[in-house]
Amino acid sequence: MIENAYYSQDVHGPYELHDIGNLELEEGGTIRGCKLAYGTYGALNAARDNAILIPTWYSGTHKIMEQVYIGQGRALDPDKYFIVAINQIGSGLSSSPHNTPAPAGMANFPHVRIGDDVRAQHKLVTEKFGIEQLALVVGGSMGAQQTYEWAVRYPDMVKRAAPIAGTARNTIHDFLLAETLVDAITSDPGFNKGFYKSAEDVREGLLRHAKLWAVVGWGSAFFEAGRHKLLGFSSMDDFITNFMFAYFGVMDPNDLLCMAWKWQRGDVSRHTGGDLRAALGRIKAKTFVMPMSTDLLFPPADCQAEWRLIPDAEFRPVETLDGHLALFGADPAAMGQLDKNLTELLAAKV
């Protein structure tokens, strides 16, 4: 375990913790007393059919979903829905390398897969809330990976699915892209094979990781349009230091690596012996596939190829200059498109 004030009720609260017991992982490890951190918004109705589940993305927590995606009058309206935003394993709030006691923490934290998260989340929503159907599962990036996993693994439970800026089976290009993020961190001598004394020791690696995210997360169009300046940053250097590094630099390196490993290997076709068509064919949820038009991690073409394999799904790319990180919500027009699509999806009869 390692102290990290970033992962706290002060920064991310309020959230609840639920202990789902021991979680045996697909790769063979076990997380003992696995805890999921989650936030809820709104109330479950008597029919228990107004629940929305939101899994989180790489580096994100339920808090950004609360701040950017959930709100009265929005598609994800707590006046209408009971919304459960669950932090993924490795997020730093749920069980993660940095908050797991020795010897199982830090670099000894076991490998986790998207499927492990979804089983853990299933346990939480069924046992804790008695939810038997989900009106919607919606998530961005790794949240989209989990959304797809939910829809394939529990096809009768998931009524609607909205994977945003993510894929059901990760491409080899995106695997490699994530690997360069991993390399940026692990190549720092201060990383010490994952047994650093403080995340501060990995400062240079975290800075390289933040720079890489700036390159692939936004893309050229974002900067050429001066979007970083509109967000209040005077130059690229200022943006790197006071936005990208300010954001990523406070996080725990092992936590990021736990998520990256999982991200790289997201693949619903594990359910069907590698047959992606068969896996996506299982989906019963009404599904809107929503890539970001300028996404370099999960390009629209990659998302479109999967959309073709999902029964009765709709392909709704979101036009934006913000690339993958349009997910952060800095482009109001993109958020408007997402809200419109989600409203329509939630209104769809299923």
Place this chain on the structure above:
Amino acid sequence: MIENAYYSQDVHGPYELHDIGNLELEEGGTIRGCKLAYGTYGALNAARDNAILIPTWYSGTHKIMEQVYIGQGRALDPDKYFIVAINQIGSGLSSSPHNTPAPAGMANFPHVRIGDDVRAQHKLVTEKFGIEQLALVVGGSMGAQQTYEWAVRYPDMVKRAAPIAGTARNTIHDFLLAETLVDAITSDPGFNKGFYKSAEDVREGLLRHAKLWAVVGWGSAFFEAGRHKLLGFSSMDDFITNFMFAYFGVMDPNDLLCMAWKWQRGDVSRHTGGDLRAALGRIKAKTFVMPMSTDLLFPPADCQAEWRLIPDAEFRPVETLDGHLALFGADPAAMGQLDKNLTELLAAKV
């Protein structure tokens, strides 16, 4: 100086070396006895008006231009033209960190700018060959940066210009992208601030650099289409090891960094106090701007924005799945488009 068998007549020959004397650099340094390595193809005609100049790109030499772009029946036909392909400073064949004696070599090699290269090349072609006009300057990537610099710096000498997959003024996004390539190398403890004993000591950094190039150089569409398999590689791992690392791993780290520094700062508007419109407005060459349609380093939109500022220029994007590295020539359709465009450009009355 450091031994490196890659930069040799065995691998890149035949080529000539020309000593242009001391080259005083824009940043204040001097390369003493600056040598340019070049290959020539065809013969200069009596009117001395059939010369084509080709500057090289990051990591490339005249050899790939010879093998992939020049040939009988092609646009760049040595039966018609006198083609001079000049290796940029830092390329490893011309004066470069690795082949410059102490104390001026290795990490002490001075900073070079695109403008320095173009002045050096101008000296070579005028003094050595008595060339006073260039029928065409054509280059890809950093070769495009030099092409633009030629057209802006010597507008009366350059009759036609074909910048392929490159910009006249580097974007801040591409600056940062190149910075991540730099970081990949310099973060290797074996780099030793540029005073390694052997490039082998920087193996891990060079591997990270090669992986990053695979991510940004090709892009997702290339891999999803299985283009790497068509090129004879069984998997991404195989491709990384036996193509990307095989290619970059033999190069000298300081040489790559010399070129990267230059690449990051390519900017013809240095001639006009930062006014890009004024700089590009100087161009008298008939210019075809030819980005690669899937380029992540120099996206078509960035090239198009510059094209609008060039008098009487044409915008001719090349359709390909190969991203920036379509420059390598592995996509015959892309090469066909380039050849067609170059043939038309060379036929244009100027």
